[in-house]
Amino acid sequence: xxxxxxxxxxxxxxxxxxxxxxxxxxxxxxxxxxxxxxxxxxxxxxxxxxxxxxxxxxxxxxxxxxxxxxxxxxxxxxxxxxxxxxxxxxxxxxxxxxxxxxxxxxxxxxxxxxxxxxxxxxxxxxxxxxxxxxxxxxxxxxxxxxxxxxxxxxxxxxxxxxxxxxxxxxxxxxxxxxxxxxxxxxxxxxxxxxxxxxxxxxxxxxxxxxxxxxxxxxxxxxxxxxxxxxxxxxxxxxxxxxxxxxxxxxxxxxxxxxxxxxxxxxxxxxxxxxxxxxxxxxxxxxxxxxxxxxxxxxxxxxxxxxxxxxxxxxxxxxxxxxxxxxxxxxxxxxxxxxxxxxxxxxxxxxxxxxxxxxxxxxxxxxxxxx
Amino acid sequence: xxxxxxxxxxxxxxxxxxxxxxxxxxxxxxxxxxxxxxxxxxxxxxxxxxxxxxxxxxxxxxxxxxxxxxxxxxxxxxxxxxxxxxxxxxxxxxxxxxxxxxxxxxxxxxxxxxxxxxxxx
Numbered sequence: 001x002x003x004x005x006x007x008x009x010x011x012x013x014x015x016x017x018x019x020x021x022x023x024x025x026x027x028x029x030x031x032x033x034x035x036x037x038x039x040x041x042x043x044x045x046x047x048x049x050x051x052x053x054x055x056x057x058x059x060x061x062x063x064x065x066x067x068x069x070x071x072x073x074x075x076x077x078x079x080x081x082x083x084x085x086x087x088x089x090x091x092x093x094x095x096x097x098x099x100x101x102x103x104x105x106x107x108x109x110x111x112x113x114x115x116x117x118x119x120x121x122x123x124x125x126x127x128x129x130x131x132x133x134x135x136x137x138x139x140x141x142x143x144x145x146x147x148x149x150x151x152x153x154x155x156x157x158x159x160x161x162x163x164x165x166x167x168x169x170x171x172x173x174x175x176x177x178x179x180x181x182x183x184x185x186x187x188x189x190x191x192x193x194x195x196x197x198x199x200x201x202x203x204x205x206x207x208x209x210x211x212x213x214x215x216x217x218x219x220x221x222x223x224x225x226x227x228x229x230x231x232x233x234x235x236x237x238x239x240x241x242x243x244x245x246x247x248x249x250x251x252x253x254x255x256x257x258x259x260x261x262x263x264x265x266x267x268x269x270x271x272x273x274x275x276x277x278x279x280x281x282x283x284x285x286x287x288x289x290x291x292x293x294x295x296x297x298x299x300x301x302x303x304x305x306x307x308x309x310x311x312x313x314x315x316x317x318x319x320x321x322x323x324x325x326x327x328x329x330x331x332x333x334x335x336x337x338x339x340x341x342x343x344x345x346x347x348x349x350x351x352x353x354x355x356x357x358x359x360x361x362x363x364x365x366x367x368x369x370x
Numbered sequence: 371x372x373x374x375x376x377x378x379x380x381x382x383x384x385x386x387x388x389x390x391x392x393x394x395x396x397x398x399x400x401x402x403x404x405x406x407x408x409x410x411x412x413x414x415x416x417x418x419x420x421x422x423x424x425x426x427x428x429x430x431x432x433x434x435x436x437x438x439x440x441x442x443x444x445x446x447x448x449x450x451x452x453x454x455x456x457x458x459x460x461x462x463x464x465x466x467x468x469x470x471x472x473x474x475x476x477x478x479x480x481x482x483x484x485x486x487x488x489x490x491x
Contacts, residue, residue, distance in 0.1 A: 155476040156383035162479050163387060168394045191476060 001112070002038050002086040007031060009038055009086055018067065035060035041074035041086045047106065048074045051096040070094045073102065075109045079117055087112065140205035147198035151191065158187045196327035203334045210338055210366045215254035217281055217288055218243045224261045225279065231269050238276030239269075247283050251362040252339050260332040260343070261290065264355045267328065268294035275352070286361050287341070293354040299347040307345070308333045332357075340367040373490045374398045376417035378408030378434060379452075380426050388421065391479045397490075405429025409437045412444055419489055420449045421482075422469070432467040439468035448489040452477065 002009040002025075011025035032042035035058065040048045050072050053059050069090045077085040087109045089097070097105075161183045164172055172180065202208045225241045232239035261279070268277040275295025282289050299307065308329050329343075336343040339359040347353035375397050379385050385401055392399045400415055402408040404427040412420060420438065424431035431451055438444045451469040464472045470489065473482055 151476065152381065153383075156381070156387065158476050159384070159387040159479055163390055163394075166480060168390050 002030065002088065004042070004084055005029075009042055012085075020067075034058040037072045037074040038086050038088055041076050042083065045076055045083055047076065047102065049097060049102065052094045053090075067092060071096055073097050073105065075102075075105050077109045077113045079113050084113060084116070137205055140201040140207075143197055143201035144205065144207070147194045147201070150194050154187060154191055154194070158184060158191070161187065193327075196331060199331045200327055200334075203331065203338075208335075208338070210253040210256060210363070212251060212253055212363055212366070214249055214251050217247055217250045217290075218245075220254050220258050221261065221279055221281060221290070224258050224265060227262065228265050228269060231266070232277060235269065235273065237269060237272055237274075240276065240278040242278065242280045244282065247281065247288075248361055250288065250359075251364065252359055253335075253363075256335045257339070257359065260335050260357065261292070263328040263332045264292040264357075268292050268296065268353070268355070272296035272352075283361060287358045288361060289356060289358045291354055291356045293352065295352045298349045298351050299345060299353050300349050304345055304347060308343070338367050339363045372396050372398045373418040374400060374415065375486070375490075376400050376402065376408070376411055376415060376420045378402045378405065378411075378420065378426065378431065379423045380404060381423075384423070387479060391483060392486075395483065397486075403427070405431060405434035408434045412438050412447065413441070416444075417447060419486060420447055421486075422449050422451045424451060424453050424464070432463055435464070435467040435469050450482075450485060450489070 001011070001013040003012045004010075008029035008031050010029045011022065014022050014025075030036055030038045030042070033039040034043065037048050037050060037053070037059075040058075050056050050059075053069050053072050070093055071091040073089045075087045075089075076083055077087055087105060089105060161180050163169065165177060165180050165184070199208075221241060221243055225239075229239060265277065265279060272294045273296070277292065277294045280291045280293070333343045336357045336359060340363060341357055341359035343355070343357040345353055345355050375392055377385060377388050377392075377399055379388070379401070380403050389399055400411060400417065402411040406428045408420070408422065408426070408431075409429070411417075422431045422435055426434070435449050435451060438447065438449065445468075448470040449468075451464040451467070451472040453464050453472050453474050471485055473485055
């Protein structure tokens with residue numbers, strides 16, 4: 001079997017062919033012409049059948065053949081209009097192929113083209129997906145580097161602002177203090193954005209490794225409760241933590257899971273103006289379920305899947321006014337999934353939202369890693 | 371006599387902030403700009419505490435911390451490592467290197483001071 005490469009045809013597969021012929025064919029790619037049957041098939045783009053090659057006036061190798069080819073059949077292999085190869089059959093005796101045999105070889109050639117094409121497409125897709133993966137890794141690495149570079153000067157800005165506010169450089173007048181506090185607030189917001197981008201890029205680059213330890217889910221939730229209680233208090237929300245006393249010991253990345261919970265509770269408080277927010281935990285069937293329920297505006301069904309995607313928020317003016325990066329939930333979801341768990345929301349417009357996540361009681365291996 | 375703190379940090383702004391912060395509460399601050407100089411300064415000056423950045427030229431903060439902690443004459447000097455953002459796993463590496471405490475960047479000067487005072491009452 002010959003395959004076209006540019007304007008010449010190369011022997012690529014042989015069956016029951018003498019080593020001498022294989023060697024010769026491999027060293028001599030064939031260009032379209034009349035000197036061999038392969039060349040002739042390439043030139044005329046049709047099946048060529050020669051009953052006795054030694055009697056063919058145009059065949060170039062008559063005298064040099066020791067063990068001469070007599071009957072030869074060449075069948076073109078077309079992909080559409082493109083001649084991709086030639087299928088050659090030969091005999092060392094004069095014995096023409098029958099019509100039935102020629103038809104069989106033609107059918108075989110057509111099928112072979114399809115098979116070869118499938119393999120080629122498959123390889124192409126593999127190569128493409130490898131390239132995409134590579135590009136995605138570069139992107140994540142770039143984001144990781146960039147967020148580091150962005151943070152360094154921001155550290156200095158926030159650091160100086162705090163020193164001035166603390167009166168290290170002398171008493172700052174009230175007006176100046178207000179401005180400095182604004183610099184701080186905005187700086188911290190910017191920092192939050194950068195950290196979120198970094199988190200996500202690390203996760204995407206597969207660089208986030210969970211640090212799995214034994215922990216108490218009650219203590220973890222208590223810690224989050226204490227951290228955000230002032231925020232709920234400022235908004236006069238009823239803020240509750242309900243954890244049964246007999247929860248089994250957990251294993252997982254406590255800090256990451258409290259990051260998840262902090263995000264969920266932070267959102268709940270942010271979006272709830274009246275009523276309350278409740279955190280609950282339960283254990284059943286080898287898993288913890290943690291729920292964060294609020295009496296906020298609720299999330300339309302159409303938005304419920306979207307909010308877990310990067311840079312997406314529930315699409316209402318209400319939400320836009322609340323700020324946020326739109327990355328927190330995407331990160332939370334990834335972290336829960338890395339624990340082999342699930343994060344979802346149950347909500348309806350006007351009747352509040354409840355975010356749930358489940359994680360196995362004892363996570364011994366990071367999901368997606370051996 | 372005032373307590374002496376060695377700051378190993380390559381960024382001028384960060385050094386300036388620490389100078390102003392530590393000076394304001396009466397600490398004496400010395401500086402080294404890279405990890406190798408940090409280890410040398412620790413040997414020479416025997417400070418009361420070392421603030422060690424991680425991303426440093428010549429030798430990173432982990433290695434510098436390891437070397438200081440491996441020196442029997444220096445290992446008692448408390449080292450507070452200043453790591454970059456926590457998600458990178460730097461905190462674990464800092465602990466493995468033998469630091470006594472770590473703060474993550476961006477640290478609030480006020481919080482850093484509280485941490486220093488735990489070691490230098």
